[in-house]
Structure formats: structure tokens, C-alpha cells
Amino acid sequence: MKFVRYADGPSSRVGVVDGDLVRVVDGPTDLLPLIEAGEDELLAAGRTALRRGATVPLPDLVPLSPIATPPTVRDFYAFEQHVRAGRAWRGLEMDPDWYELPVFYFSNPYAVTGCGPVPMTPGAERLDFELEVAAVVGHGGRDLTVREAERAVAGYCVLNDWSGRDVQQREMKLSLGPVKGKDTATSLGPYFVTPDEIADFREGNGYRLEMTCTVNGVPYSRALWSDIHWSFGEMIAYASRGAEVRPGDVIGSGTCGTGCVLELSRTYDSAAFPWLQPGDEVVAAIEGLGQLRNTVVEAAPVIPLRTPGAAGQEDERRPRFTDGAAC
Template sequence: MRLARWKHSDGTIGEGFVEDERVIPFPHAKTVADVLSDGLGAAQALHAAALAEAPTGSPLADVTLLAPLVPASVRDFVTFEEHVEGVSAGVEGKSHVANEWYEYPTFYFTNPHTILGPGEPVSPPVTERLDFELELAAVVGGVSGSDGVNLTPEQAASHIFGYTIMNDWSARDLQGREMKVRLGPAKGKDFGTSLGPWIVTADELEPAIDADGFLAVRGEVRVNGELIGEDLFANMGWPFPVLVAYASRNAVVKPGDVLGSGTIGNGGCLGELWGRNGALTPPPLKEGDEVAMTVHGVGELVARVGACVPAPDLPPASPRPRLRHTPNESAAPAAASAQKEGR
């Protein structure tokens, strides 16, 4: 099954299933959020009901696809060793994977309020090193009797409702500056994350799971029609259920949470290639460039780069005297002492 959200020509929003080249709304005015919460089993019954109630639907070509969900949260992992090797060469001057990378699947939270849909242009901040990142994202669904806390990988697998393509847009110059402060990435990434074109349910990709539990589907990314990177998602350091399980450690995963795989290796982003090539080749993205991402068995996510958007200036940090008490606090003990001595 494929779940999507779309806009009709009159501006109304639809949510439902994609069947061949048509869209069919959910029965009972349900939303993608409702269906994710109800879980994969309920979605299968709903799919049969939708086909019975509105077998024709609307032509896919007559609607504009939106991001397939409004995420509750977005965690982005870094699970491809080859990606880390290349990016570290550009940032640190040498290819290096920290020992800590191998211990657990590290992630950061990105902004769920700047999600972009298929074909929606990204409006980056002023940057000289705009980059894309090809990822596959797992979408969490509801599971009866499970609260999504401290899951084992086996339990976590049942919480994966489906998958969608994810483009983690990145302003590498902003990201590099921020991460020198030992935090981030933040403003180097939170201006836009593209998701789409739809959510493919987990059962559709089960045949692609290899003997070790990894999802052996191929991802490709092209800029202006030129192939830049390609890889198998089976090259992740951990399979998706482990990512979900780790996210749930001493925390909770909820329906509507999105967990990105991290960027594929072998050219899944320009930053990796800059590190390997020792130069900005291929060049950073510029206004008008088209980035097309394909994940076999899922679909294609395409977007163009829009104009950079300048932000209001902010002042740098102010030098501070590092006082430990306010002037009033300093004067109060002296006045009290003088009064006690009758002065």
C-alpha cells in the first residue's frame, strides 16, 4: 500500500491511498495521522474498504502531492560508514570514523515544522555550500499493547509502519561553524527536509530484507539529470529495527515519528565527495538545480533549489564581566552590618 496527502486544484486537501495512477481518499474522513495511529493491520482493512467505496478516485496527475505526513518528530541517524569516512575527510582533513560510531546508531533531532513535499522548492539560508542528502526514512505506526518504550529490535520491527524517501538539505558552511561549538547540526539543516512521494507500507518491502535483516533496496540521486551517487541501504551499519529500538531507549517512539537512515555512501551527498576529492567538485547546489532521488520499491522524490533567503542580522556575543552578585546584593550586606554597629 501507498499512503499519501495531496492538494486538489481547488485547494482542498485529500489523504488516502495511491493506486496505480490515481488517489483514493480514506473512508470516514480519516487522515494519515489516524491511520498511522491505528497501525498497519487496520490500514489493510481500511484499504479494502477504500477500494470498495471509491474505486475510481482521482487521477494522480490532477493533484499535487504533499509531504505524506506531518511528522510528530524527526530523528536523523548516521549509519553509513562510507559516508562518515568521506565527510570527515572534508571537515577534519583526513578520513576518520570515531570508535564511538561503531557502538550505537547516533542521531540528532531536526525540525518537524519545515517539512517539504514532492516538488516543493527548498528556500535555503544564505550559503555557499548547499548540499542534499539521500536517505530512506522509517515511519512509526501504532502497535496494540505496546507503548513504544525500551523496545527490543524484534519489538521495534512491528512499530515500523512503512518507509518514505528523505532529503536532508544541508548548508555545510553553516553546519561546520556550528559544530565547532560541540553542538549541532542545527541551523545548517533545520530550514528544510523533503519527504515523499508517499509512505510505502513495510509489508511491501519485506521481500527485500536480506538474511541479516537489512533492507537491500537501491538508492540513487541525480542533479540536473546526472547520476551523483548510488548505494544499497543494506550497507547501513544497523538495520531499521535497531534504529527504532535505540530511539526508544529510556524514551518513547510514537505514531508519526520519522527516523532517517542517514545519508547513503558512494555519493549520497556532495559533502562526502568534496572530502574524497579534496575540492568542491561536484559544485555546491545553486538556485534552479533539480535534485531527483530514487529508492527502488518506494518511488522518486524530486525538488528544485529556490533562492537563498537572507535573515535579519544578529549581534555577536557581548563581553561580560562575570560578576557573581548583582550590585544591590553586594551593597545589602554592608548596609546591614553598618546598621547593626549603629553607624
């Protein structure tokens, strides 16, 4: 089943895609309550909408993120081609631990958006897209097995992890990050697709479905979801190790091979793959999951943290620790 969330005046609605129509699910304005209610309730709500829900034309809608504010967003690093290329630019071999640990970072759930405008990262001149697939957790748990975690997936979406590369690079030199390089926007959508919709394409650790991205109509990225090294079952099981995953948690795959400007510009011709600028239209797409369309807009202005000349100055009014204690 393919769900969509869309704006309806000042509020939003949830519907089920039925060809060129959307059949409205009565009641919820967000998919999260339906996901939290469980798979049976989610599918029952969809079937009811398909039988007797009011209809709106699909082309008239601008899809929002299926979940307005996910409980958490974890972004992994699961496509070997992208990881290998990134390490090669830095003169590094693949770290054997990458094949043992499906590492991730926590991204910003408040920055999740759907189709529509996406602002530049404040202070960045090198904005990049990252073409990914996301799984949404349907039922939570702790210390899940891979099999349990695989069954915990409620649905899939296209994910675009927008990255201010120059800001990210500066921050990560300080041994933390990505921090502000990543948390201005994460696009999710355009649909929430339940696993049964794509079950016939299962292959390896993913699905034999094409992943593509274009910028202003020019093809940039092309990969297969089935190229992924770590399955979502493995990623979710790792996320749940000694911790809890909950319904609605978003699990990003990390960038697929050729799935960002950074990789393309360093692997091929940098002039052919320039950094994104305001006005650029970026379309991230995965077969069966839809096309996530965004237009880059200007960044919010950077608000200074200190007045000029204030950096490093002591405030004599502040008490000072003198016992050498640190936290």
C-alpha cells in the same frame, strides 16, 4: 500498500496508489490519524479505498509529505561508507563507539515538506542534499527490544535532509548542532509504503533496493539500502532507550554512501559536483518507494539579530547577577 498525500484546493487528501490512479481514502487529510489508529485500521482504510474510492490521475498530483507535521524527526548516522569518508577527510579513523551507538540528532518537524520547491538555507552559499531512507513508527513504546522495534515500523519513505554546509560548519565548531544548518527543510515522500510491499527484497539490515539521486538529470548518488550498518529495528530500539517513541515519529537513516555533494566533491572531482543553487532540480529516489522531486529556490533574507555596532554592548538597564551563579 502505497499511500500518498496530496493537495486538494486549500486542504489535502490521502489516497492509495493503484497503477496510474490514486483511489481516495474517505475522510482523513493526513496519514497521522490512520497511523495512530493502528496497522489494522490503516490497511482497512486502504483496502476500502481500493474497492470503492473516487479516483484521480497520479501524474496530475504533486505529493506532499505523508505526515504534515510528524511528532518528532530523529536523523541517524547509519551508513558506514558515508561516516568513514567524512572522518577520513578530517584525518580521523573510525571511532569504535560508532559500532556500539547508533547516534542521532533531533531535526525540525515543522520544516517537513514533500515534492516541490525547497528554499536555500538563509545565509548559506553551499546547499547540499542528503539521500536517505526514513521509517515511520506505527506503534510506540519505551525501552523496546530490537524485535519489538522492528515490528513497530508502519511504513517507509524517501527522505532528503537539506543541509546548508557553510552554516552547519560554523555552528558545529561551537560544539552544538547542526542547528540552523539543517532545519530549513526536510523532504519526505513521495509515498508512504507499508513493509509488506517490499518484504521480498529484505537483505541484511535493510532491503536490496537501489538508492539514487540526480541533479538536473545528472546522476550523482548510487547505493543500496542493504548497505546500511544499523537496522531500523536497532535505531528505534536505541531511540526508545529510557525515552518514548510515538506513532508518526520519523526515523531517518542518515546519508547513504555517495549520498551528498560534500562526500562526492571531496572523494572525487569537486568541479563535477558543485553546491546546489536556485533553479536546480534534485530527484532523490529509492526503488519501491518512489521519486522525491524538489527544485531549489532562493532563501529567505537573513534578519540581523543586533543592529550594527551593538554586539557585546551592555544594556545598563538590565539587572546583573553578582553572586556568580550560573545555569
